[in-house]
Amino acid sequence: MKADIFADLSWRGLIHQTTADEFLPNWLNSGSRTVYIGFDPTADSLHVGSMLQLLVLRRFQKAGHRPVALAGGATGMIGDPSGKSEERNLLGVDDLRKNIVGIEKQLKQFLDFDCGENSAVLVNNFDWMRKFSYLDFLRDVGKNFPVNVMLAKDSVKSRLGRDDTGISYTEFSYMLLQAYDFVHLNRQYQCELQVGGSDQWGNITAGIDLARRMHSVQLYGLTCPLLLTSDGKKMGKTESGTVWLSPERTSPYAFFQYWRNIADADVGNCLRFLTELSHDEILALDESRAAAPHECQSQIRLAEYLTQLVHGDSGLATARRATDIFFGAVIENLSDRELGEIFADVPGKELPRESLRGEGLSIVDALAESGLAKSKGDGRRTVQQGGAYVNNRRVENIETQLTEKDLASEAVMVLRAGKKRYALLRFRDE
RNA sequence: GGGGGGUUUCCCGAGUGGUCAAAGGGGACGGACUGUAAAUCCGUUGGCAACGCCUUCGCAGGUUCAAAUCCUGCACCCCCCA
Numbered sequence: 385m386k387a388d389i390f391a392d393l394s395w396r397g398l399i400h401q402t403t404a405d406e407f408l409p410n411w412l413n414s415g416s417r418t419v420y421i422g423f424d425p426t427a428d429s430l431h432v433g434s435m436l437q438l439l440v441l442r443r444f445q446k447a448g449h450r451p452v453a454l455a456g457g458a459t460g461m462i463g464d465p466s467g468k469s470e471e472r473n474l475l476g477v478d479d480l481r482k483n484i485v486g487i488e489k490q491l492k493q494f495l496d497f498d499c500g501e502n503s504a505v506l507v508n509n510f511d512w513m514r515k516f517s518y519l520d521f522l523r524d525v526g527k528n529f530p531v532n533v534m535l536a537k538d539s540v541k542s543r544l545g546r547d548d549t550g551i552s553y554t555e556f557s558y559m560l561l562q563a564y565d566f567v568h569l570n571r572q573y574q575c576e577l578q579v580g581g582s583d584q585w586g587n588i589t590a591g592i593d594l595a596r597r598m599h600s601v602q603l604y605g606l607t608c609p610l611l612l613t614s615d616g617k618k619m620g621k622t623e624s625g626t627v628w629l630s631p632e633r634t635s636p637y638a639f640f641q642y643w644r645n646i647a648d649a650d651v652g653n654c655l656r657f658l659t660e661l662s663h664d665e666i667l668a669l670d671e672s673r674a675a676a677p678h679e680c681q682s683q684i685r686l687a688e689y690l691t692q693l694v695h696g697d698s699g700l701a702t703a704r705r706a707t708d709i710f711f712g713a714v715i716e717n718l719s720d721r722e723l724g725e726i727f728a729d730v731p732g733k734e735l736p737r738e739s740l741r742g743e744g745l746s747i748v749d750a751l752a753e754s755g756l757a758k759s760k761g762d763g764r765r766t767v768q769q770g771g772a773y774v775n776n777r778r779v780e781n782i783e784t785q786l787t788e789k790d791l792a793s794e795a796v797m798v799l800r801a802g803k804k805r806y807a808l809l810r811f812r813d814e
Numbered sequence: 815g816g817g818g819g820g821u822u823u824c825c826c827g828a829g830u831g832g833u834c835a836a837a838g839g840g841g842a843c844g845g846a847c848u849g850u851a852a853a854u855c856c857g858u859u860g861g862c863a864a865c866g867c868c869u870u871c872g873c874a875g876g877u878u879c880a881a882a883u884c885c886u887g888c889a890c891c892c893c894c895c896a
Contacts, residue, residue, distance in 0.1 A: 645850065678849040711850065765858060769844040802844055
């Protein structure tokens with residue numbers, strides 16, 4: 385085998401729990417194994433939390449194992465109660481289908497599907513679950529689940545004995561589906577190891593038990609820690625929402641900035657969990673962070689690495705250029721298209737081009753129109769306090785009139801109030 | 815059923831006839847500092863055709879040259895006694 389995957393995962397802190405601590409290291413190093421992780425289609429894109437799982441799968445592949453990525457078309461219809469304090473709303477079938485398509489696209493991006501022996505496999509559990517009749521499922525699968533064992537699982541226990549919320553039969557049955565997936569993948573692909581977040585332990589062990597009961601085979605499980613910040617919150621959530629992998633939902637710039645702003649206390653874990661940087665480089669970054677925290681070398685390396693990985697070279701380039709501009713570089717000689725990319729997250733307003741002719745448009749009116757100022761008085765104040773910028777040049781004079789020569793590109797002008805609040809004005813011809 | 819207190823600008827909260835666009839604090843915003851952090855400091859914080867004008871102090875009327883402030887009615891909230 386190419387590398388000692390278990391030792392690497394362990395060094396990175398990616399192993400939370402396994403079903404066979406003694407056995408797994410040698411087993412993984414002595415042959416190519418098939419490993420599976422499931423992904424929930426709760427949205428049409430994966431987010432930062434599931435990225436950790438996906439990257440673990442990728443690590444397995446790079447170490448010579450065969451990864452199976454499962455999109456939960458069937459399980460998504462039911463809803464995993466693990467880690468949820470309340471009953472879920474079921475997703476509509478159409479949404480689900482759309483989500484599966486989006487997620488499969490992302491899974492393909494991280495795994496190699498064309499590398500011979502250990503090419504990745506993409507499956508959707510709807511494909512085999514749909515064929516099951518309810519009666520068959522109860523006889524073949526349900527019979528193997530003692531309810532008293534199911535009741536003891538954390539995911540179920542945490543929902544029982546509460547007055548405000550319970551658990552439906554549907555969600556209660558969820559673990560049977562996931563357990564059966566493991567058995568099915570074992571039969572069809574000789575999959576023997578299931579990996580998941582630490583909240584998946586109950587579902588994974590359920591699958592291992594089921595395989596033993598149905599086919600007398602021994603399977604294995606490994607869980608990873610959840611990606612949490614040092615104050616115990618889920619990573620990848622900001623005030624403005626979740627950080628997604630798809631550029632439609634989270635622009636490369638916003639993605640880059642998320643990592644660029646990770647707290648010192650968290651960035652070490654992120655480097656270990658989410659990058660494939662060498663141990664030496666990570667240790668060197670740890671040292672540089674202790675010695676010169678203000679240089680943010682760890683954050684920058686992390687942001688560049690992940691943006692490149694998720695959005696590619698061009699995404700990274702856009703993010704970099706946007707970063708320069710968002711932090712004050714004067715904006716000139718750009719095209720409408722480039723500005724559109726860079727300011728993808730920025731609100732805009734259309735105005736007739738006519739307003740730039742003659743006298744021009746006063747800076748105060750422009751701020752008010754763009755929404756950066758609540759009123760003209762507010763805009764006036766912003767200028768007087770030195771907080772108004774056009775194309776990142778500070779506007780000193782309250783009397784300033786904007787004309788066509790203030791355009792940053794063919795038809796767009798970039799307004800800014802304060803350090804970070806931007807807005808675009810687009811001037812269209814009549 | 816009786817008695818008392820309250821309702822103020824984004825929030826809390828002062829103001830009890832003119833000097834009130836309304837103290838103070840919080841929040842927010844701008845500036846400085848800084849590591850794109852935190853803290854700190856300074857400034858701003860109803861609108862506008864702006865040394866002036868208009869709108870705002872629960873709602874609707876009234877007294878007055880002048881009302882957030884006084885009177886009447888209404889709505890809602892709180893407390894005490896039955």
